[in-house]
Amino acid sequence: MRSHEVTETAPRPTLEAVAARAGVSRATVSRVVNGGEGVREPLVERVRRAVEELGYVPNQAARSLVTRRHDAVAVVIAEPETRVFADPFFALQLRGISKELTAHDSQLVLLLTESRDDYARVGRYLAGGHVDGALVFSLHLDDPLPELIRGADVPTVFGGRPGWGEGARGTAPTPYVDSDNRGGARDAVRHLLGLGRSRIAHITGPLDQTSTVDRLDGYRDVMADADPRLVVEGDFTPAGGERAMRELLDRCPDLDAVFAANDLSASGALRALRTLGRRVPEDVALVGFDDMLPVAEQTDPPLTTVRQNTEEMGRLMASLLLRGLDRQGGGGAEEPGAGGAPSGVVLPTTLVRRASA
Amino acid sequence: MRSHEVTETAPRPTLEAVAARAGVSRATVSRVVNGGEGVREPLVERVRRAVEELGYVPNQAARSLVTRRHDAVAVVIAEPETRVFADPFFALQLRGISKELTAHDSQLVLLLTESRDDYARVGRYLAGGHVDGALVFSLHLDDPLPELIRGADVPTVFGGRPGWGEGARGTAPTPYVDSDNRGGARDAVRHLLGLGRSRIAHITGPLDQTSTVDRLDGYRDVMADADPRLVVEGDFTPAGGERAMRELLDRCPDLDAVFAANDLSASGALRALRTLGRRVPEDVALVGFDDMLPVAEQTDPPLTTVRQNTEEMGRLMASLLLRGLDRQGGGGAEEPGAGGAPSGVVLPTTLVRRASA
DNA sequence: TTGAAAGCGCTAACAG
């Protein structure tokens, strides 16, 4: 049906066309399209019909050029590791972000980085003013990305507590959304304690991430005087959890419980325990973190774990950013929650009991 | 440090500013910024310096307005199911897409749909001409999305073989990228045959997806005269795999091998087998599909499976789309691989042997 | 309440 000329450019109708059709001026059409404030009803109606008939869709480029809004938000995921693929964590946050952005007619521009070589590109993009704001996931304590973004001077909300000192002099507070990692960890360990366990070990995540640090702190809050050999570093993967568990068992054969920093390492730990002949939960009780259903419900036994509302975190990040944008009309600070509002929003966690503890 | 006036808009330098600084015209600056063809070296140098000093970044909106290019591609993931989160499949494809787009200075706009209610929004967006093209994942046979996108008249490449009739009259061929699902399935089943197994069962994915159909066809290619009770529908999840495995064992207690349509269902099947006292691979040999490392390598025993190069699929999709865009200057057809080129690119799979078969 | 007119920042003919 379609012709095959190279120049076959479907000529999208412009405001002009709609105006002509409706017999009004461009300005009037523009008003109607943008909410119809201050236009008399019959005209509104006529314009609406013309828009409908012509299948008019505003040209976002032209609009941005004058409004300096883009109705787009960048989501930066700076995770060189394979973690992004090993668990559905980011996917769920993305889902939440997407929902919120969609509800506000904003677009999601995804920026994935392979390595730090990509950071310059991301910085340039953000500084280029192509988006109204940024949602940034950068989990590592020494990551230069946050600083770079600060320089780009674009409103930003971080996913997870950023690693640098909160109160650096002269700098604006950095808004972020996080789970109550510390509190959740405390709940987990207390639960184990309540089960009558006393030799409670902890498999951490990578120690250069704030979530790991916070969960470890929670563990220590409750187990202040625990044997330091009961803490082993993992890496949030099943393989790491398995390795850590073996080391733990090696060091402290008498341990009777384990709190793993996430479900994936818990699943690895579970495997090590089974291989080495320990029954769960009879011999060793096990608690995870995340409540990633495909993992936590599928292990044998299913995992008792600390649930964080991952999707809600994403939604909240977007919501905070958008709110800030509305407030200051897209102006240039990474400070959506301005005006002395708390800079970090911490979502509660809940302990989900299954069979492993 | 920063003042707090609402109007604090960092005034980005314009072409004009750079031109003034370099003592040339806007046109010259534009030329340099876009590659510097046909500008004498000393001028190029001066302009470059001015750009550098001012920290000039082109205003994409202004550029798009005239070029009608956006240097952005939409990625549409239409998966209402939770599958997106249950396995890293999309994440890996996204990674591949992102790499390729990045290499071509193109942006990735992510469009996630919750339900079919969102389709209209996606259609509007695509039809709105906000992006140069679209990469679409729509796995279900009866999905109205492809038709909708066809209507939007934007260059598109599909991920996975689309479900509708390839040769519908008068319609352009639909470019897509897929794995050789059928061939991979054949390899899997032949491998099982080679192991001396004869009662080989198949756990399918959801039957409304082309990948499921193709893998089933591959199974049947080799097992033409197999007992029909040896085929049970699964849903690509561990739970589904477990359920299917139980049913299979119930129907055909004498089966000695299983080909599961993906690793996740294989892991579920594995669990059922263990629970019911069958040894893998001694009693029942098991082969999966995907080679999702976090799954295939972590099961006990690790899975023999059919590897598909997921990331490469993503990269190829983007590459195809971009190539098509270059060719026809962004014109309006879903036909990047135009000119009689094959409309579907099918990537080979490879059997990866581990312990389960 | 509506319309006319002036750009937003950039590219692309067209001259010189």
Place this chain on the structure above:
DNA sequence: CTGTTAGCGCTTTCAA
């Protein structure tokens, strides 16, 4: 090779 000149499609004063 470089500069001048028109717009791209839209929003937004400013007048009417």
